[in-house]
Amino acid sequence: MLSATLCLAVPSAHAEDGYELWLRYKPIEASRADEYRAHTAELVAPALTPTQRVTREELQRGLQGLSGHVPRASERIASEGAIVVGTPASSRTIADFRQDLSGLGREGYIIRGIHSRGHAATMIAANEDIGALYGAFHFLRLLQTRQSLRDLDIREAPKVKLRVLDHWDNLDRSVERGYAGASIWDWHKLPGWRDPRYTDYARANASIGINGTVLNNVNSNALILTPMYLEKVKALADVFRPWGIRVYLSAHFSAPTEIGGLKTADPLDPEVRKWWKEKAAEIYRYVPDFGGFLVKANSEGQPGPQDYGRTHADGANMLADALAPHGGVVMWRAFVYSHEQPDDRAKQAYDEFVPLDGKFRDNVIVQVKNGAIDFQPREPFHPLFGVMAKTPLMMEFQITxxxxxxxxxxxxxxxxxxxxxxxxxxxxxxxxxxxxxIDGSLHAHKLTGMAGVANIGVDRNWSGSHFDQANWYVFGRMAWNPEASSQRIANDWVRMTFSNDPAVVEPVVDMMMASREAVVDYMTPLGLHHLMGRGHHYGPGPWVEGGPRADWTSVYYHRADRNGIGFDRSVTGSNAVAQYSPPVAAEFGDVKRVPEKCLLWFHHVPWNYPTRSGRPLWDELVHRYTHGVDEVKRMRGTWAGLEGRVDPERFEQIAAFLSIQQKEAQWWRDASIAYWQSINGLPLPAGYEQPAQSLEFYKALEFPHAPGNG
Structure with a gap:
């Protein structure tokens, strides 16, 4: 593979197709170029280790693309405007600032203007090489977003230790809930062919501080733990290592019986415990910096410790003991629900995990989805985040x-x-x-983490659409700092991805910041949830009922009848509110105090219930559905006004996708309203259009090949 430095001279064969993501190092304006050249005349950066080499090459690549020149590579500062990059161990200049790096750990960094040997310079310093790489990406982001380089004094360190992408990728290259084509892992060609895309993937992740990747689906296949596949895992780990990314694997709990020849997978069985210890040792022989296991157990039919009368803690601790001698961790998912029909599925994770608080090993972190159901357009925060003080909890968001x-x-x-x-x-x-x-500060936990279910595939633009790249980007930035501003991050992404022209930045950021609320309005307003089509989850299906489980249907969640709508989780219903701290429970459980955006999540109310707008509930629902569609129309108009300011390739695809979105938003609105009218028998409020088709038409639609079933 060509080095990054040599690749600088090779023009892209795919102009503005989205492959470059937010790392588009396009020439800066002449008015800013002189300032940047003055601060980047010389590059003093070691290249003795793989991470040092990719750091220097990234700076060379970025500076050449942005300012049109590659700074002189020097061993020491020889002139004004040097960039000094490294650690106290690799740079005599940075060694003088060793004390300033205290408290930054191995991944933190400082970017600061200094004077050394009589010359002004910019220092990118860290305790270890990976911190210097992160600092280099931050420095380039300053240039990409046209920030001043004068008087820099930046001090950064991640607030979260494990910042991980979870790939729901299968060994046959299908991707569960993947909408960007096949899996990027070409298992058949590995380990012999290491696609350059793997390096580009690692580079993109490092640029936003992601430091781990789970290669396979949580609905896992035990074959990933066999030597044939461990050779392939090793190849990927070798590619990722210079970029600070460790690999993890989803472990199938019954692997000892499937590939180990044992008759049981009971976590308390000595032979099972021995098998996992030997398997862990084998994995570390292939991948010395292996991160550990992600486990989905006793959920949606997956095997687990409860199959043997054991607890989640028993299962997690068995694996933790196997990994502990090597420094590995267990990420044990709390997305569980039993085979029995529950009174409220939202309560099950709490019921199973709270009794186990404090019973997990130190190298176990429980991975909890942001809400108690399943990545809905809007959910209140998961109650587990407020009650498990003795156990580290890891956030799980869905990016796809x-x-x-x-x-x-x-x-x-x-x-x-x-x-x-x-x-x-x-x-x-x-x-x-x-x-x-999540960052551990509330309960003094050292093991912290945030995971995102990846939206990455083989599409040239990586994520299936150009704007979906922003969700990968914002996940990484917020995993680094969970208190960061999503609007500020959107501003950076637009500047790096499209343009620094305020006439582009401001309207596009406005579109982005309003977009999720628009989706909530045309899909699941006022706290409604789980109203999608069965199985593939494509399109509206509030009428879905029947099947093997009530809690796999829409009618289970909306509980609509002629008198009202909503799931009563107050003290008069399932009492799920009791799983929150008393002040939160008091707010959520009171129909007059609950945030209106979650009204129907927690309460079953009459169709004529007065909402805060002054409209009765039915009128408010129709208004919200219609408003969501209108917001998409507004976004289409905004984007159309940017023609000529955005490259034609990306402009046309985004315009086409917004057209699709408008049609499907209208479909969601019309099908939902038609169904609710069949339940409540109410007319539409004045001024609102009737659904375009009959309810029977919408219910008859079928999509047997919708993507993402995996």
């Missing part, structure tokens, strides 16, 4: 938009992430936000 329009709908997820992370659990009084639970 399983319930928010797949790849064609513009739905920037930064506001969803921010809404969850800013939610106050009241676990230790006011201000006990989910972000403080």
């Amino acid at each position: 938009k399983e319930y928010l329009g797949f790849a064609t709908h513009l739905a920037y997820l930064g506001p969803l992430y921010e809404e969850t992370l800013k939610s106050d659990t009241w676990a230790k009084g006011r201000g006990s936000t989910v972000a403080k639970v």
Whole structure:
């Protein structure tokens, strides 16, 4: 493979097709170029280790693309405007600032203007090479977003230790809930062929601080743990290592019986425990920096410790003991529900995990979805975040938009992430936000993490649409700092991805910030949830009923009848509100105090219930559905006004996708309203259009080959 330096001279064969993501190092304006050249005349950066080499090459690549010149590579500062990059161990200049790096750990960095040997310079310094790489990407982001380089004094360190992408990729290259083509892992050609795309993947992740990747689906296949596949895993780990990315594997709990020849997978059985210890040791012989296991157990038919009368803690601790000698961790998912029909599926994770608080090993972190159901367009924060003080909890967000329009709908997820992370659990009084639970500061946990279900595939633009790249980007930035502003991150992404022209930045950021709320309105307004088509989750299906489980249907969740709609989770219903801290429970459980955006999540109310707009509930629902469609129309108009300011390739695809989104938003609105009218018998409020088709028409639609079933 050509080095990054040599590749600088090779023109792209795919102009503006989205492959470059947010790492488009396009020439800056002449008015800014002189300032940047003055601060980047010389590059003093070691290249003795793989991470040092990719750091220097990234700076060379970026500076050549942005300012039109590659700075002189020097061993020491020889002139004004040098960039000094490295660690105290690799740079004599940086060694003089060793004390300033205290508290930054191995991944933190400083970017600062200094004077050394009589010359002004910019220092990118860290305790270890990976921190210097992160600092280099931050420095290039300053240039990409046209920030001043004068008087720099930046000090950054991640607030979360494990910042991980979860790939729901299968060994046959299908992707569960994947909307960007096949899996990027070509298992058949590995380990012999290491696609350059793997390096580009690692580089993109490093640029936003992601430091881990789970290669395979949580609905896992035990074959991934066999030597044939471990050779392939090793090849990927070798590619990722210079970029600071460790690999993890989803482990199938019954692997000892499937590939180990044992008769049981009981976590307390000595032979099973021995098998996992030997398997862990084998994996580390292939991948010395292997991160550990992600486990989905006793959920949706997956095997687990409960099959043997054991607890989640028993299963997690068995694997943790096997990994502990090697420094590995277990990420044990809390997305569980039993075979028995529940009174409220939202309560099950709490019921199973709260009794186990404090019973997990130190190298176990429980991975909890942002909400208690399943990545819905809007959910209140998961109650587990407010109650498990003795157990590290890892946030699990979905980046791929399983319930928010797949790849064609513009739905920037930064506001969803921010809404969850800013939610106050009241676990230790006011201000006990989910972000403080996740970063460990609330309960003094050292093992912290955030995971995102990846939206990446083989499409040239990586994520199926250009705007879906922003969801990958904002996940990485908010995993680094869960208290970051999603709007500020959107601003950076637009500047790096499209243009620094305010006439582009401002309207596009406005579109992005309004987009998720628009989707909520035309799909699941006022706290409605789980109203999608069965199985593939494509399109509206509020009428879905029957089948093997009630809690796999829409009617289970909306509970609509002629008198009203909504799931009563107050003390008069399932009492799920009792799983929250008392101040939160009091708010959610009171129909007059609950945030209206979650009204129907927690309460069953009459169709004529007065909402805060002054409209009765039915009128408010129709208004919200219609408003969501109108917002998409507005986004289409905004984007159309940018023609000529955005390259034609991306402009045309985004315009086409917005057209698809408008049609499907109208479909969601019309089908939903038609169904509710069949239940409540109410006319539409004055001024609102009737659904375009009959309810029977919408119910008869079938999509046997909708993507993402995996």
